[in-house]
Amino acid sequence: MNLDHWVAALLVPLALWVLLNGLDDLVIDVAAALAYLRQHFATHPNDRIPTEADLDSAPPIRMAIFVALWKEHKVIQKMIENNVTKLNYPHFEFFIGTYPNDAPTVAAVREAQKRFPRVHLSICPHDGPTSKADCLNWIYQRMLLYECENNTRFDMILTHDAEDLMDPDALRWINYFAQWNEMVQIPVLALPTPPLELSHGVYCDEFAEYQFKDMMARQFLGGFIPSNGVGTGFSRKAIEMLASKDSNKIFEPKCLTEDYENGFRIHRFGMKQKFIPVQVRHGRAIATREFFPRNFKTAVRQRSRWVTGITLQSWEFHGIQDSLDYFYWFWRDRKGVVGNLVTPLTNIVFLYGVFTWAYATAIHGDWGLARETAGFAPAYATGLGLQAMHTLIRMNCAYRIYGLKFALAVPIRVVAGNWINCFATSKAVWTYSNSKIRGHTLRWAKTDHHYPNKNALLPDRKRLGEILTGTQWITPAQLEDALASKPTNRRLGKHLVFLGILSEADLYAALALQHQLEFGPPDPDLISLAVARSLPAALARKWKLLPFRIAAGELFIAAADIPGPEMERDIRQFSSLELRVQVIQPSDFEVLADRYLRGRSPLPDVL
Numbered sequence: 001m002n003l004d005h006w007v008a009a010l011l012v013p014l015a016l017w018v019l020l021n022g023l024d025d026l027v028i029d030v031a032a033a034l035a036y037l038r039q040h041f042a043t044h045p046n047d048r049i050p051t052e053a054d055l056d057s058a059p060p061i062r063m064a065i066f067v068a069l070w071k072e073h074k075v076i077q078k079m080i081e082n083n084v085t086k087l088n089y090p091h092f093e094f095f096i097g098t099y100p101n102d103a104p105t106v107a108a109v110r111e112a113q114k115r116f117p118r119v120h121l122s123i124c125p126h127d128g129p130t131s132k133a134d135c136l137n138w139i140y141q142r143m144l145l146y147e148c149e150n151n152t153r154f155d156m157i158l159t160h161d162a163e164d165l166m167d168p169d170a171l172r173w174i175n176y177f178a179q180w181n182e183m184v185q186i187p188v189l190a191l192p193t194p195p196l197e198l199s200h201g202v203y204c205d206e207f208a209e210y211q212f213k214d215m216m217a218r219q220f221l222g223g224f225i226p227s228n229g230v231g232t233g234f235s236r237k238a239i240e241m242l243a244s245k246d247s248n249k250i251f252e253p254k255c256l257t258e259d260y261e262n263g264f265r266i267h268r269f270g271m272k273q274k275f276i277p278v279q280v281r282h283g284r285a286i287a288t289r290e291f292f293p294r295n296f297k298t299a300v301r302q303r304s305r306w307v308t309g310i311t312l313q314s315w316e317f318h319g320i321q322d323s324l325d326y327f328y329w330f331w332r333d334r335k336g337v338v339g340n341l342v343t344p345l346t347n348i349v350f351l352y353g354v355f356t357w358a359y360a361t362a363i364h365g366d367w368g369l370a371r372e373t374a375g376f377a378p379a380y381a382t383g384l385g386l387q388a389m390h391t392l393i394r395m396n397c398a399y400r401i402y403g404l405k406f407a408l409a410v411p412i413r414v415v416a417g418n419w420i421n422c423f424a425t426s427k428a429v430w431t432y433s434n435s436k437i438r439g440h441t442l443r444w445a446k447t448d449h450h451y452p453n454k455n456a457l458l459p460d461r462k463r464l465g466e467i468l469t470g471t472q473w474i475t476p477a478q479l480e481d482a483l484a485s486k487p488t489n490r491r492l493g494k495h496l497v498f499l500g501i502l503s504e505a506d507l508y509a510a511l512a513l514q515h516q517l518e519f520g521p522p523d524p525d526l527i528s529l530a531v532a533r534s535l536p537a538a539l540a541r542k543w544k545l546l547p548f549r550i551a552a553g554e555l556f557i558a559a560a561d562i563p564g565p566e567m568e569r570d571i572r573q574f575s576s577l578e579l580r581v582q583v584i585q586p587s588d589f590e591v592l593a594d595r596y597l598r599g600r601s602p603l604p605d606v607l
Contacts, residue, residue, distance in 0.1 A: 007352055008372035014346050015380050021339060022386030024332060029393060032213040035220035039277065046180040049279060055169070058176040060091050061155035063233070064143050068097040068135035070128050072162040073104035074578050077554065079162050080112045080119055082516070089171035093154070094119045095146070097139040099128030111551055120146060133251035133258035140239070140250055157239055159259070160230045165191070165289040173276055173286060174233040182238040182271035183263065186231040187211040187278045187287035192402050195409040199299045202417040203292035205410055208397040211287070215275040223329045224267030225275050226310075229259035231288035238266050245269075255317070257309025260333075264314070264326075278400075285401060296420060303424035304431065311337045312432045340425035343418040464492055467514050473506050508560070508585050515562050518582035521592065522548050522558050531555075532596040535574055540597060543567050544589045547575075554578045560589045 042048040122142035190204040251258040293299040360367040399407035496502035512519035527548040544560035555577040
């Protein structure tokens with residue numbers, strides 16, 4: 001029996017699955033379209049998009065932001081610094097959860113506490129890692145103590161991760177919709193990466209489609225809104241209801257996807273949920289942004305946790321009644337257990353069909369696969385057409401966030417995503433089954449995080465000229481004259497100093513403000529001679545920088561230039577610590593170099 005016959009036998013069930021899956025997605029496509037149509041004609045403030053005046057008119061409530069950590073000392077200070085200083089909202093506090101056996105992370109949070117009074121450390125009473133949900137439950141207890149000690153009360157609790165880049169206006173939007181809802185979810189989007197960085201690009205595509213389409217459809221059809229894990233606000237009423245129903249456990253400590261579980265529990269209790277549609281304001285999409293895993297191995301690791309929690313553990317937790325009441329949504333959220341495993345087979349069969357068709361055409365012969373599958377041709381064509389339509393929809397969603405060039409690579413990333421999901425699902429099934437057989441508890445499958453660098457913030461960064469005129473260091477007329485006379489090979493700031501319009505001190509203060517860095521020479525009491533001499537003198541003088549302190553896993557550097565990839569690459573040859581840069585003037589560097597670098601040994605210590 002020839003190969004075409006066996007491939008055709010395999011193709012029939014695969015085609016039926018593709019068709020069923022395509023029809024399911026079509027339901028969501030239509031519902032999402034109707035949701036956007038209803039939003040356009042809505043009259044109730046909870047159903048329409050608020051104006052800036054609407055956002056300002058909502059009375060601000062007190063919000064507590066929970067961040068659960070395990071071995072996040074490399075990123076947590078950057079996360080806190082960026083978000084605390086950028087949020088356009090008056091009443092918020094950060095509660096950061098750690099474990100006693102994670103000393104570097106505890107030290108990093110303590111260091112952040114010294115700089116930001118809004119930050120509060122919560123240490124679990126036991127070693128970790130347990131689960132993110134367990135850590136969040138102990139953060140809640142720490143918040144209750146804070147309320148007693150300070151005679152205050154928080155009205156809403158938000159959850160975030162150590163790699164999150166919160167939108168400056170996120171709390172304003174959540175505050176507005178909290179007037180009518182017990183749970184509010186702001187969109188979550190991946191930060192942009194090159195189109196062919198496949199693993200991370202899959203996250204970009206999927207989250208864009210999920211936020212633009214699936215979440216809108218779920219709300220329109222009356223389904224429960226699963227929390228995205230970050231950017232989720234829970235009202236105090238919802239939190240206390242969850243606590244009272246389950247022995248003071250707000251988040252299910254056994255579950256690896258406590259966010260999904262809480263979205264379901266809140267809906268089951270009859271409390272209102274709101275997903276905020278993706279909106280572009282001030283030139284950016286209002287959403288929590290972050291980098292997701294950027295290679296195949298870490299993507300599989302993270303997604304296996306999602307599959308374990310959403311499809312396997314949640315299936316275990318909910319009985320017959322829940323399954324019947326929420327049949328469609330449970331089906332949709334769990335179909336990936338099958339779909340993720342069989343989809344790569346459809347890719348292989350599709351390629352086989354393309355190659356055999358091309359060969360048959362080239363030799364003017366009979367295409368055997370068409371002959372073997374003639375009876376199912378309408379089903380194949382319908383399934384293929386639906387998949388093509390859904391791919392175009394995903395491309396459109398990606399285009400709206402990342403642009404045309406990125407969207408054109410969506411079909412390539414769809415295939416990459418199929419294989420990532422296949423391996424992740426296989427790993428999840430193995431891990432879950434093994435834990436049940438051996439009686440082991442599933443633990444926090446942590447993903448290594450990388451906090452976005454300054455390049456990720458470029459869309460929100462003001463131009464130097466805007467900063468100089470906005471702070472009244474120069475007038476708009478002076479800026480125009482300087483731009484008109486500036487040589488092409490000279491930077492604007494240097495040209496303004498050359499013209500005598502701007503002092504060197506003001507220029508470097510403006511650069512520090514533009515790049516959100518501290519400005520000014522370090523306090524002499526903080527400068528360690530050993531640290532100052534930890535980098536080669538030639539490198540220090542090349543970049544006009546001086547390392548001066550190590551604290552909480554970070555190397556503090558005073559530099560007379562804004563750090564870039566080349567500078568960081570040079571430093572990385574001698575130090576693996578995270579860098580914290582503060583800007584100084586070149587004249588300040590010469591003073592520091594004369595004091596700390598003169599007469600030093602040419603051989604550095606390696607940090």
